[in-house]
Amino acid sequence: MDVDLHSHSVVSDGALRPAEVVARAAANGVNLMALTDHDEIGGLDEARRAAAMAGIRFVDGVEISVTWRGTTVHIVGLCIDPADSTLAGGLESVRSGRVERARRIGEQLEEAGIPGTFEGALTHAGNRAMVGRTHFARYLAEIGVVPDVKAVFKRYLVPGKPGYVPHEWTDLASAVGWIRAARGRAVVAHPGRYGLSADALDALLVEFRAAGGEAIEVVTGSHSPDQYSLFAAIAQKHGFLASRGSDFHAPGDYRADFGKLPPLPHRLTPVWHDWQV
Ligand code: AMP
Numbered sequence: 001m002d003v004d005l006h007s008h009s010v011v012s013d014g015a016l017r018p019a020e021v022v023a024r025a026a027a028n029g030v031n032l033m034a035l036t037d038h039d040e041i042g043g044l045d046e047a048r049r050a051a052a053m054a055g056i057r058f059v060d061g062v063e064i065s066v067t068w069r070g071t072t073v074h075i076v077g078l079c080i081d082p083a084d085s086t087l088a089g090g091l092e093s094v095r096s097g098r099v100e101r102a103r104r105i106g107e108q109l110e111e112a113g114i115p116g117t118f119e120g121a122l123t124h125a126g127n128r129a130m131v132g133r134t135h136f137a138r139y140l141a142e143i144g145v146v147p148d149v150k151a152v153f154k155r156y157l158v159p160g161k162p163g164y165v166p167h168e169w170t171d172l173a174s175a176v177g178w179i180r181a182a183r184g185r186a187v188v189a190h191p192g193r194y195g196l197s198a199d200a201l202d203a204l205l206v207e208f209r210a211a212g213g214e215a216i217e218v219v220t221g222s223h224s225p226d227q228y229s230l231f232a233a234i235a236q237k238h239g240f241l242a243s244r245g246s247d248f249h250a251p252g253d254y255r256a257d258f259g260k261l262p263p264l265p266h267r268l269t270p271v272w273h274d275w276q277v
C-alpha cells in the first residue's frame with residue numbers, strides 16, 4: 001500500500017488542478033491519498049470525483065496555517081467533513097489578510113530593487129485569494145532573480161531577508177478545534193521544518209495533544225531521512241499516530257513527488273489504521 005496524505009493543487013500553491021494531482025498520484029502507484037490545500041477546501045469535490053474515476057481511496061484534507069509562539073506551524077486535517085460550517089468559517093478567517101500581506105511582500109521586494117512582483121505572483125496563483133510565498137518564489141525564479149524556486153527561500157521571503165512579512169495566522173487550539181468540529185483527525189505537518197529547539201518542539205506537541213491532536217507526520221517530502229528516525233522516536237515517545245505524505249506541489253519541484261517516499265517504520269501506528277474508506 002502506498003499512502004500519501006499531503007498534497008497541494010492550484011486551489012492553494014500547487015501547480016496542477018485537483019483532478020490532475022489525483023491522476024498523478026494514481027499513476028505513481030498511490031492507493032490512498034488526501035488533498036490538503038493550504039487553508040482551502042475548494043478542490044476536494046473535484047479531487048474526490050477524480051479518485052473515484054481512478055479507482056483509488058481518497059480522504060478529504062486541509063493544511064491550516066497556525067502561528068505558535070511567533071513561528072508558523074502547519075496543521076493537517078484528515079477525514080474532515082467539508083460541509084462543516086465551523087471549519088469553513090475558520091478557514092475563511094485564516095485566508096483573510098493574504099492579499100494584503102502579498103501586497104506588502106511586493107512593496108518590500110520593490111524596495112529591494114525588484115518591482116512588479118505582486119502582479120507577477122498573481123500570474124502564478126490559480127486562486128488569487130490564496131496568493132502566497134510559493135507564487136512569489138515561482139515568479140522570482142521565472143524572471144531569473146534566482147536559479148530556481150528552492151534558491152528563492154534562501155535569499156528572499158524568509159525571516160531576515162527581503163520579502164518577509166510576518167503574519168498572524170490562527171492559533172493552534174483553534175485549528176485543531178475546527179478539524180475536530182468537522183470530525184477530522186489533526187496531524188502536525190512536517191514537524192522537522194520549523195527550526196524549533198527540542199524543548200520548544202516538546203511544548204508544541206504537548207499543547208497539540210491537549211487541544212485534541214492525534215498524529216504527526218514522520219515520513220514526508222519535507223523531512224530528511226535522518227528526520228524520519230527522529231520523528232518516529234518522537235511519535236512513540238508522545239504516543240502519536242504517524243502520517244506519511246509527499247507534500248507534492250508541482251511536477252519537477254525540488255520537493256518529493258508521489259510514489260517516492262519510503263514506508264513508515266513498522267513499529268509506528270499509521271494514522272489511517274482504522275479508516276473505513
Ligand atoms: P505562505 O503560506 O504564503 O507563507 O507560503 C508557505 C509555502 O511556501 C509553504 O507551504 C511552502 O510551499 C513554501 N515554503 C515556505 N518556506 C519554504 C522553504 N524554506 N523552502 C521551500 N518552500 C518553502
Ligand code: MN
Pocket residue numbers: 008013038134249
Ligand atoms: Mn505550500
Ligand code: MN
Pocket residue numbers: 063074189190
Ligand atoms: Mn506545510
Ligand code: MN
Pocket residue numbers: 006007008063247
Ligand atoms: Mn503542504
